[in-house]
Amino acid sequence: MRKKIVIATRESQLALWQANNVKASLEALYPEISIELLGMTTKGDQILDSPLSKIGGKGLFVKELEKALLEGDADIAVHSMKDVPMEFPEGLGLSVICEREDPTDAFVSNAYHSIEELPQGSVVGTSSLRRSCQLQMHRPDLVIKNLRGNVNTRLRKLDDGEYDAIILATAGLVRLEMEDRIKARISDTFSLPAGGQGAMGIECRSNDAELIKLLAPLQHQETTYCVVAERAVNKRLNGGCQAPIACFALLEGDELFIRGLVGSTDGKRMVRGEVRGNKADAENLGIQLAEQLLTDGAQALLDEVYQH
Numbered sequence: 001m002r003k004k005i006v007i008a009t010r011e012s013q014l015a016l017w018q019a020n021n022v023k024a025s026l027e028a029l030y031p032e033i034s035i036e037l038l039g040m041t042t043k044g045d046q047i048l049d050s051p052l053s054k055i056g057g058k059g060l061f062v063k064e065l066e067k068a069l070l071e072g073d074a075d076i077a078v079h080s081m082k083d084v085p086m087e088f089p090e091g092l093g094l095s096v097i098c099e100r101e102d103p104t105d106a107f108v109s110n111a112y113h114s115i116e117e118l119p120q121g122s123v124v125g126t127s128s129l130r131r132s133c134q135l136q137m138h139r140p141d142l143v144i145k146n147l148r149g150n151v152n153t154r155l156r157k158l159d160d161g162e163y164d165a166i167i168l169a170t171a172g173l174v175r176l177e178m179e180d181r182i183k184a185r186i187s188d189t190f191s192l193p194a195g196g197q198g199a200m201g202i203e204c205r206s207n208d209a210e211l212i213k214l215l216a217p218l219q220h221q222e223t224t225y226c227v228v229a230e231r232a233v234n235k236r237l238n239g240g241c242q243a244p245i246a247c248f249a250l251l252e253g254d255e256l257f258i259r260g261l262v263g264s265t266d267g268k269r270m271v272r273g274e275v276r277g278n279k280a281d282a283e284n285l286g287i288q289l290a291e292q293l294l295t296d297g298a299q300a301l302l303d304e305v306y307q308h
């Protein structure tokens with residue numbers, strides 16, 4: 001029987017919250033096992049002056065953590081599912097997906113209560129192509145300004161007056177007990193979330209059967225159906241951070257309802273789609289939605305993005 005589980009984690013406040021959340025769950029389940037954190041810095045944490053879409057390369061926030069797993073310095077890595085690439089390195093895999101927090105995007109501002117209230121030409125901070133595309137589709141007058149850094153850095157930049165408002169994931173603010181900064185949770189019909197947003201996942205070595213068994217109780221089945229479908233959409237679209245892509249699944253009884261969109265970076269064009277089907281077909285439904293989007297014009301939009 002193992003005595004210790006080491007969790008590799010980034011050192012942002014949100015990553016530490018998530019790692020500590022998993023640590024607490026494991027400690028409650030297995031009081032005889034000692035759970036330790038191994039903090040590390042990733043490329044995504046270091047390069048803060050350019051938007052993720054320009055840095056390129058998938059898995060900016062996870063590669064260093066995966067190295068620690070492969071070299072045996074750590075046993076598990078806790079990730080925001082939104083940041084986890086579709087493919088895992090040989091020998092590693094996702095063992096569980098945990099219960100999802102509110103998946104919406106949050107409107108954060110010191111002066112305004114909603115996007116609708118923003119005066120013409122207001123400056124909104126986000127580096128997410130998905131968020132800016134949908135924002136500009138509804139409000140072409142808004143000026144989008146890049147905003148990177150961890151949650152606290154982003155909030156400080158807002159408070160410093162660089163932006164009239166910023167958009168962040170609701171989940172991050174809720175987890176860090178900064179819900180009071182949220183002026184409005186943006187409806188999914190206005191801003192469709194990113195695949196995996198609000199859900200945490202745990203990665204470990206695929207051959208560590210004992211550990212995989214220990215982690216199983218942390219799995220949240222409803223969230224897993226949804227996130228599996230969303231990841232299938234992303235995988236089939238083969239989109240990295242360079243294209244505005246959103247997809248979001250809801251479980252209604254046994255029926256999975258998945259919506260997706262691919263846009264142009266300026267928000268002037270957008271292809272939307274949705275599919276419904278049995279949750280047991282989650283992955284296939286995701287693929288089906290992606291293919292529908294591609295046929296309806298997403299392929300052309302993605303080709304444009306990746307030519308530049």
Ligand SMILES: NCc1[nH]cc(CCC(=O)O)c1CC(=O)O
Nearest residue numbers: 080082168169171172197198199
């Ligand atoms: N891209 C960074 C990132 N990855 C996960 C979250 C938020 C928490 C989550 O979605 O689980 C964030 C910050 C944000 O989008 O505001």
